[in-house]
Amino acid sequence: MSDTQGILIAIGGHEDKDGDRTILKAVAEQVADGCLVIATVASQDPEQYFEAYRAAFGALGVSDVAELYVDNRAQADDPELRALIAGAGGIFFTGGDQLRIASQIGDTPLEEEIRTLHKRGGVIAGTSAGASVQSDVMLVDGSGDESYRIGDMHMAPGLGLIPDVIIDQHFAERGRIGRLLGAIAHNPRLLGVGIDEDTAIVIESNRFKVIGSGAVTVVDAGHVTRSNIAEAKPDRVLSIHDVVMHVLSAGDDFDLGSRRPGTIRSE
Amino acid sequence: MSDTQGILIAIGGHEDKDGDRTILKAVAEQVADGCLVIATVASQDPEQYFEAYRAAFGALGVSDVAELYVDNRAQADDPELRALIAGAGGIFFTGGDQLRIASQIGDTPLEEEIRTLHKRGGVIAGTSAGASVQSDVMLVDGSGDESYRIGDMHMAPGLGLIPDVIIDQHFAERGRIGRLLGAIAHNPRLLGVGIDEDTAIVIESNRFKVIGSGAVTVVDAGHVTRSNIAEAKPDRVLSIHDVVMHVLSAGDDFDLGSRRPGTIRSE
Numbered sequence: 001m002s003d004t005q006g007i008l009i010a011i012g013g014h015e016d017k018d019g020d021r022t023i024l025k026a027v028a029e030q031v032a033d034g035c036l037v038i039a040t041v042a043s044q045d046p047e048q049y050f051e052a053y054r055a056a057f058g059a060l061g062v063s064d065v066a067e068l069y070v071d072n073r074a075q076a077d078d079p080e081l082r083a084l085i086a087g088a089g090g091i092f093f094t095g096g097d098q099l100r101i102a103s104q105i106g107d108t109p110l111e112e113e114i115r116t117l118h119k120r121g122g123v124i125a126g127t128s129a130g131a132s133v134q135s136d137v138m139l140v141d142g143s144g145d146e147s148y149r150i151g152d153m154h155m156a157p158g159l160g161l162i163p164d165v166i167i168d169q170h171f172a173e174r175g176r177i178g179r180l181l182g183a184i185a186h187n188p189r190l191l192g193v194g195i196d197e198d199t200a201i202v203i204e205s206n207r208f209k210v211i212g213s214g215a216v217t218v219v220d221a222g223h224v225t226r227s228n229i230a231e232a233k234p235d236r237v238l239s240i241h242d243v244v245m246h247v248l249s250a251g252d253d254f255d256l257g258s259r260r261p262g263t264i265r266s267e
Numbered sequence: 268m269s270d271t272q273g274i275l276i277a278i279g280g281h282e283d284k285d286g287d288r289t290i291l292k293a294v295a296e297q298v299a300d301g302c303l304v305i306a307t308v309a310s311q312d313p314e315q316y317f318e319a320y321r322a323a324f325g326a327l328g329v330s331d332v333a334e335l336y337v338d339n340r341a342q343a344d345d346p347e348l349r350a351l352i353a354g355a356g357g358i359f360f361t362g363g364d365q366l367r368i369a370s371q372i373g374d375t376p377l378e379e380e381i382r383t384l385h386k387r388g389g390v391i392a393g394t395s396a397g398a399s400v401q402s403d404v405m406l407v408d409g410s411g412d413e414s415y416r417i418g419d420m421h422m423a424p425g426l427g428l429i430p431d432v433i434i435d436q437h438f439a440e441r442g443r444i445g446r447l448l449g450a451i452a453h454n455p456r457l458l459g460v461g462i463d464e465d466t467a468i469v470i471e472s473n474r475f476k477v478i479g480s481g482a483v484t485v486v487d488a489g490h491v492t493r494s495n496i497a498e499a500k501p502d503r504v505l506s507i508h509d510v511v512m513h514v515l516s517a518g519d520d521f522d523l524g525s526r527r528p529g530t531i532r533s534e
Contacts, residue, residue: 145412147439147463147482147514172414175442178482181514196414196504215414215445215504219512226530228516237463237482237516241528245486245512247414247448249495249504261508263493 004121006030006090008161008203010135012169012195012214013095013128017056023200023212027092028060030123034089035064041104042096042129049094057092076108085113090123093130099140101133102158111159124161128169131200135167136160137190139183145175148182151234155183162203165256168194171217178238180219185229185240188221191259201254209253209264218246220259271388273297273357275428275470277402279436279462279481280362280395284323290467290479294359295327297390301356302331308371309363309396316361324359343375352380357390360397366407368400369425378426391428395436398467402434403427404457406450412442415449418501422450429470432523435461438484445505447486452496452507455488458526468521476520476531485513487526 007030015023028036038053040046050067057065066084068091070076085091091114093101105111118124124134132138141154155166168180171194184192195201196214210216220243221227227240246261248254254261274297282290295303305320307313317334324332333351335358337343352358358381360368372378385391391401399405408421422433435447438461447459462468463481477483487510488494494507513528515521521528 145440145442147484147516172442172445173412175412175439175444177442177444178439213504215506217414226528237480238514239482239516239519239530241513241515241519243512243514245510247505247507247510249414249506252506252508261493263506 004119006118006122006124008134009123009125009200010131010167010195010203011125011127011200012131012171012197014197015127015200015212016198017052021056021060023198024056025060026200026202026211027090027123027125028057028062031062031089034087035066036062037066037068037084037088037091039068039091039093039130041068041070041101042094042098044096053092053094070104070110073104073108076105076110082109082113085110085117088117088122090125091117093126093133095128095130098129098132098138098158099156101129102138102156106157106159114159118161131169131195132167133158134161135165136163137166137183139166139168139179142179142182144179146178148178148238149234150229150232150236150238152179152182164189164191166190166192168192170197172196172215177217181240181243182238184219184221185227185238188224191256192219206256207253208256210248210250212250216248218248218254218261220244222259271386273385273389273391275401276390276392276467277398277434277462277470278392278394278467279398279438279464281464282394282467282479283465284319288323288327290465291323292327293467293469293478294357294390294392295324295329298329298356301354302333303329304333304335304351304355304358306335306358306360306397308335308337308368309361309365311363320359320361337371340371340375343372343377349376349380352377352384355384355389357392358384360393360400362395362397365396365399365405365425366423368396369405369423373424373426381426385428398436398462399434400425401428402432403430404433404450406433406435406446409446409449411446413445415445415505416501417496417499417503417505419446419449431456431458433457433459435459437464439463439482444484448507448510449505451486451488452494452505455491458523459486473523474520475523477515477517479517483515485515485521485528487511489526
């Protein structure tokens with residue numbers, strides 16, 4: 001990666017908006033020149049999201065904000081919207097449905113502008129759906145609080161800003177370990193990263209550090225010795241042997257290349 | 268272990284009582300001579316439990332059942348109750364509160380009779396609280412659906428029929444991976460075994476096999492490279508690096524000595 005490439009921040013949802021704002025502060029600090037674009041594309045009711053983030057970022061000194069919303073895919077060609085991203089210092093994707101983001105702006109000129117923003121050093125951040133969409137493959141659906149059954153297959157391509165990673169959010173709160181294990185069982189090339197609420201990973205040059213009040217669970221199927229994902233019937237529960245799991249919290253970091261955790265400082 | 272030692276069956280709760288009854292059938296098959304004692308000690312409202320299991324086991328051909336209930340610890344000395352266990356072919360602990368079982372009959376003559384029953388080949392089975400109490404150390408409390416915080420410390424000694432293991436139940440359904448990781452972080456000597464509802468482990472000679480419709484999650488902290496359990500403040504979230512995790516389902520087995528999973532047959 002080049003030195004100018006911007007930072008990516010993936011947030012597990014429900015980040016603190018009126019207390020310490022640890023996570024939003026980390027986003028705000030990365031916005032240098034230009035406005036911060038609040039992309040509410042994931043939502044069908046964008047107004048409330050935009051107002052909440054305008055207030056939260058305003059309190060952190062980022063007053064130059066603009067909303068990005070597209071109602072249908074044709075709008076992703078709009079020169080005005082492209083110019084908005086071209087002049088931005090960063091973009092923040094709100095929550096909603098990650099499939100709305102990917103299906104509305106995936107493979108459009110607008111997505112290309114977002115990649116260009118990232119390459120020239122702009123921050124790309126997102127919470128909940130806005131975190132999932134940054135990864136290569138995203139979990140779209142799938143129940144929480146149950147073991148994964150072979151037939152529960154709900155993945156879709158994301159924007160792919162973070163290669164070879166599948167991000168899940170609201171992770172501990174919605175009991176999503178089962179569905180993340182199901183996802184990585186399909187192809188251990190994908191590293192599973194489950195982010196709790198009010199918790200984020202800050203990715204810079206193929207490493208991430210953890211910030212916020214919860215945990216980030218990393219599941220690595222690279223050394224799995226057996227799974228029944230390919231052979232079993234759809235209603236069968238997943239078997240998977242020898243997954244390596246790391247639970248990381250603030251002060252921990254992780255190298256996405258070597259897939260090894262580390263600790264910057266203990267708290 | 269000697270050859271006559273009985274089988275242990277630990278069930279994750281909510282086992283099927285009126286369909287295939289796969290799990291209760293496995294219990295019933297182990298009851299040879301003598302009655303099956305239904306121990307409702309875990310509950311403060313034992314009558315409903317006893318009637319439900321009398322009906323379910325009756326339908327499986329086990330009609331010689333008796334209830335074991337103690338209202339207070341002094342009763343655990345009762346010669347009649349001791350004689351009941353001495354003449355039994357097996358014992359089945361119902362759900363409720365595992366701390367009631369351990370505190371009422373732990374280290375009493377009644378517990379000694381239960382150990383003797385196990386040694387002479389009788390089956391010891393239990394569901395939910397009745398599964399937890401079989402392990403060396405049991406989780407008594409601790410929230411589901413959240414990452415483990417250092418101060419959440421709710422373990423207690425169990426009956427210790429299964430050494431060096433900590434069993435948790437209703438596992439995926441109540442999102443209990445966080446609390447089980449917290450437990451094994453305290454001392455990696457303990458292997459964490461989380462059993463889903465309508466799922467059981469059948470333990471014979473230091474190996475268990477999985478039966479039922481859900482999964483059994485094994486977490487092994489034996490190769491952990493770092494955790495913050497000893498140093499961090501009580502409200503900090505747990506960090507733990509390099510846990511080995513196995514998700515097992517019907518047809519899988521596990522060697523408790525070598526801590527290695529295997530597969531008897533795929534389904």
